[in-house]
Amino acid sequence: MMKQRLSIFLGIVLVIALLCRWVISTITLPSFIEIKQQSAASYIQILARDGTPLERIRANFNQRRLEWTALEQFSSAIQEMILRSEDKRFYQHSGVDWLALGNAVVGQVQGEATRGASTISMQVVGMLVPELQRQQGSRRYAQKIQQMFYAMALEGQWSKQQILEAYLNLVPLRGELVGIPAGAQGFFQKYPEALNMRESALLAAMLRAPNADVDKLVQRSCALIKPDGCEYLDRFVSNAVKQRHSQWVDSPTDAPHLARRLISQYRAQYLHIPENLPSTIDASLQRFVQERIHSRLVELFAERVSDAAVVVLDNNSGEVLAYVGSSGQLSTAIDVDHANALRQAGSTLKPFVYAYAFDKKRLTAASLLNDDVLSLPVETGLYIPQNYDRGFKGWVSVRTALASSLNIPAVQALTMLDIEAMRDVLVSLGLPLNETGEFYGYSLALGSADVTLLSLTNAYRALANGGQYRPVSWLPIKNTDLSIDNQSSASAVKQVLSPESSWIIGDILSDRQARALTFGLDSALSTPFWTAVKTGTSKDMRDNWTVGWSSHYTVGVWVGNSAGESMRHISGVSGAAPIWHDIMQYLHRELPSMQKDRPSEVLAQRIDYEPRVEPSRTEYFLDKTAMKTIRLVGSDVVDSASFISEPTQGTIIALDPDIPKERQLVKFEAKQLNHQVANDVYWVLNGETLGGQNPFFWPARVGRYTLSLYHKNGRKLDEIRFQVRGIR
CATH class of the missing domain: 2.60.40.10 (Immunoglobulins)
Incomplete structure (x- = not known):
């Protein structure tokens, strides 16, 4: 009878075992590779065009998780402390520690306070399978049983090393921290492979109750490291918990504004953001620009100048080679991206006014304009433009007026054009003019409109490319299947200004003799190779600009103050121009720059003035606009x-x-x-x-x-x- 009962019992056990084995075999879990790939870090690393790290920026603010770390990159101390705290027989069981489970059941029956019997494998499946996750407190008994089956299934599909590696990367820690790598950085500024015994004990102590108070953490840590000693452990734990580090001390911080802009562009187009995000930035150029901004602003400290921004573009590809949005620690608003902030354009819009006047055949480079007191009736009274130096130069040619940045002739040029059409030209060049031409009025010629440094630099790049507008490129050429442009609506090439007028504007802006009236022959605008450049200063010296191009690059520089305070005795040529000059010198240290060939429709003509207000010279004209003699009329003498x-x-x-x-x-x-x-x-x-x-x-x-x-x-x-x- 006893044997019969034993046989029945063993048969039942065998059936249950086979049934359990069958249940376990039907459980499908994601593979280790899938989990590793799905475990995205909370940070995105921006890479330069050569793959070197530029910036590390946080993208997920719900959790702070670092990049997946391989098991061999965790110190032996942290692995030992984790196993000692959470699963002493991890390498002996097959997902469920039956001895620990039995002790837990006995303790619960006897009313004793014992810790749970969840193994590391059970905790991992609890993190992987949504229906096994805790719901307002402890898991239900049915969940526990299901968790045990899933843990045994996991042991059959993953190796022990994979399970432990996943646990170390996925386990929640204190607050927003997830994973031992995030804890090592957040509390100790260390990589996991450098964690010592005390540090490992503290992290392991947090696993049972991540938000426990300091005394409880000290007690649990001490229990783990005995008999190695717990001297001064209370101070150690207290200091570690208080000091929460959000970044590595050695994290690259070369392009914070670029990083935020790239991520916003990806999100705007609903694109997946990779953990390592490539860019077009030249790392060495980016760092040179930062250094040059810092050194120049230190020189200008007494003139109440604290901020600057720089954009460097490749003329052909439109790739953004350097993008610096502020002066860093010198700035009063370090997080503000001044390369993308709206600022008054000043005189930087004049080249476009003259180019459009050339295309409309209202003016030529040889035309004479009177730089004298000018009053224009407007709705609010009289508009009376002034030159920067408050003086007047009399009759000057368009070449001299533009190169020397005279205000009154530029306004006179705009009076010959349709203001709405001029405004539309500027918008077609990518400038963010949101008002009508009537709103800006004649002051549009003097840069009353607000623009960004990025859009202005790219508009000048259009002049470098024969009047053809193209959006900038943020991604290397090999990634051009992702359309990340500086403006989501700008995707097509536009011929905004003629190649002929653009070439003449470049010739004027490269003419040292023509700019000598205002800037002299030797200034920061002069380079030993061919460049065309224009400065600008906004009202009350709040902003000053220098934007120009060579045969290869277009460089834009803004200098000013974050809050808009006026600068002292600073103009475009003294504030932004030295930075622009040094960047151009750096770019062309081994690369020549030559003026592009003159378009066939641009005619060269020797001209004379009567009276001789300017010396005779060779001037350039659009077809059917050339003249030999420019004569002032209206008086016998x-x-x-x-x-x-x-x-x-x-x-x-x-x-x-x-x-x-x-x-x-x-x-x-x-x-x-x-x-x-x-x-x-x-x-x-x-x-x-x-x-x-x-x-x-x-x-x-x-x-x-x-x-x-x-x-x-x-x-x-x-x-x-x-x-x-x-x-x-």
């Missing part, structure tokens, strides 16, 4: 022709009630075409002769007036109307 320079036509003068009437004088001044003070003239106001002094100061009186200028021989030279308002 042009050299001595005079005009009223002050006040300008339509001026409205308001008297100040707080100033005595006899002290409120209006200045009448006449000048010749060469901008010298006119001689042999006299003034007539409302038909009354005033006298021949020049300038003449007239006691202001309320009323409307016609002011006439006469030569001493009685010939009328000029006439304007103005008005005086105020107290009577």
